[in-house]
Amino acid sequence: MSKRQKVVIIGAGFGGLWAAKALSKQDVDVVVIDRSNHHVFQPLLYQVATAVLSPGEIAQPIRRILHSSKNIEVVLGEAVDVDTANKEVVLGDGVRVRFDYLIIAAGARHSYFGHDEWETAAPGLKTLDDAVEIRRRVLLAFEMAERDAYLQGRERQLNFVVVGGGPTGVELAGAIADIARQALAKDFKAIKTANARVVLFEGSDRILGTFAPDLSDSAKHQLEDIGVEVQLNSFVKEIEPGRVKVGDDWIDCDVVVWATGVAASSLGKRLGVEIDKAGRVLVEPDLSIKSCNDIFVIGDMASIKQADGTPVPGVSPAAMQMGEHTAANILADIAGKARKPFEYNDKGTMATIGRSKAIAEIRGFKFRGFVAWLMWLFLHVFFLIGFKNRLAVMTDWFWAYLTRERSARLITGKAEHMHDAIEFMQAARKRTERPKSKTAV
């Protein structure tokens, strides 16, 4: 009899967590390593960024999710390297974790195409902390505008810029337009929040490029219906605090959100195997790596093609399927059975655009508008209920839908940070405004 095998999983996103669940109560020891203590339901992250939901409503401690799995241990830590020769994962503080099998599911962040210095001015949206930071900036922009208008009689145009017309960019732009026109409208007295301009820049000739062209068109019209300006074929060439350069023009903005490009976790580079431009690891048909077939790379970190030659998309269902598939292959290995190659089962894709607006493409059928939105809503609530087992989100959504209120609209962060943000915004704005004397009102 061989000894009990140890499976280490790096990352508790959809890929890693689904792998762990599939290995739960099996005859293996599992260690899940993640930098944070919680799993985030990423498809709703933009709702935290726009103050519709609270962080606690879309995240759950990893420990809690896996607490009934006696064979799974959860460790808080950052995996910085993999010692493939000795089969050990190296954590940030030098501690090493031995493995028999390794599943790397450390995900991806946005790529700034070599301009990482843009991140401060234009944060991306991948983690709960990103979402809270974007929420703070969006809400602060309205607060500062109200303050200027009321205290100094200075009305000015509020500009929100979203870079990238993929699902995240579209969701964010739509949700910012929604709150400006609805939830915030009656709370601000000196400014008309609905006058805020929301601009979405997309480099290619259509948004949501992975959908059929007519759905892209529909999405663009739905976005424009709720007041978002969609600018296609528009590359952002430079970003500074308070403004972005598109083509040859500088555009002033209060908040910029970055929602384009993919940069897979740098852990992929440490494996000594081929990676693509985005840092994704070119995996074998069974998702293992060429140099060591006990190491698997899944989710947004993996580059693999479907039977028709198109790449498996970087979406949560694909990550979940990869996680479950890898778990099954490991169990097959241990049982002395043959591994199976991974096949992506595309159950359809959908993108939400705003309240009551969405598009969906399911096995060739196309849906748009309210019907697509209802499908999106029920699918996500269904997943979240399964995931969190509570009615809080549904209550919040239903309430928000009925009353257009927002219950998650807190600006948090240390006071110093808030002041930094205010100074940062004021500094950015000064460039474009003539100084006025400070007068009491």
Next chain:
Amino acid sequence: MSKRQKVVIIGAGFGGLWAAKALSKQDVDVVVIDRSNHHVFQPLLYQVATAVLSPGEIAQPIRRILHSSKNIEVVLGEAVDVDTANKEVVLGDGVRVRFDYLIIAAGARHSYFGHDEWETAAPGLKTLDDAVEIRRRVLLAFEMAERDAYLQGRERQLNFVVVGGGPTGVELAGAIADIARQALAKDFKAIKTANARVVLFEGSDRILGTFAPDLSDSAKHQLEDIGVEVQLNSFVKEIEPGRVKVGDDWIDCDVVVWATGVAASSLGKRLGVEIDKAGRVLVEPDLSIKSCNDIFVIGDMASIKQADGTPVPGVSPAAMQMGEHTAANILADIAGKARKPFEYNDKGTMATIGRSKAIAEIRGFKFRGFVAWLMWLFLHVFFLIGFKNRLAVMTDWFWAYLTRERSARLITGKAEHMHDAIEFMQAARKRTERPKSKTAV
């Protein structure tokens, strides 16, 4: 006809917010200035600090609370000075806000008795950000202990220290003991969370000194029942990261929370009137200041005696009553009527100790244990429901009570901060441990 009067309120805690509510829809213009965009239901802050409730469940945007009051404007900003001669409030960025009447309700923080350098190692609990920071430290301590035990086979004693036996200290110590013994117990596999030591240090000879002595005794026994060590007559003389000095002994600890001393907002010092040792302004019977009777100081910033010579306590009901009273006096002033002196109506006080444990003293009647806790629960839920108009908190509590789960157990904060915290804890620990070689498990 005189022109419409302008009332400026600094701070949207219980005092300022209740003043604003009482001035709502009256024939005055009101401006509420606060450093943050939300009002916090402070009596439940310790529940956020111990991961029972989420920040969004005990806080609400000030704008939202006051949005139907057309005569009230909310401004995000920090009041740093009061120009009593010109009747203007000066904000951090130099902008001035003119007033006819001013209500200063900027509250208090904890006092470190001249040792402000202790704050980093031993944060206090006054704001939502404080609560999230303490939550992070408490949860990280358990995570780090689990990590050491599992990865390095190193079991060690977890020590939590709370300094100060007032209501906040008692609530925090009780709640930490509760989560260690219940909510976290089944989620951690390598450590026994119930073995965590929770020590409450109180300088005087009893905890909850504002209650009757037999209730203090009862509270001490109730705390000890749930495993908190209560050390009376114990002064903390020094604090360093990872340890506190009590008497002549250094005690190692993973987390220290500071819950003693009162330091009123420094705005009181800017008024040119007499203040007490804690920085509270000695106010006139109508809560105005001696040098300018259009300026009122209320809540934790005000020092005033009751008819029996005892000071009005720094509790939320007192702040609310002062806010309402001041609003009424201003309206009386404008109507040409006489102001009334403030009289505190003591409706009773209660302190909660843990799940099902509390003490209460109401007009001479004393309650303890489960009955007192039920009274506390219903009173707070009643206030919160009024305040937030939602069932989320009750659901969460009821669920937590039935299942002893925690739905708010997220460690947030930028990744760098988390690593700082981990390094900080590790550095603190190294002093007391012999170095061990790092071995893979």
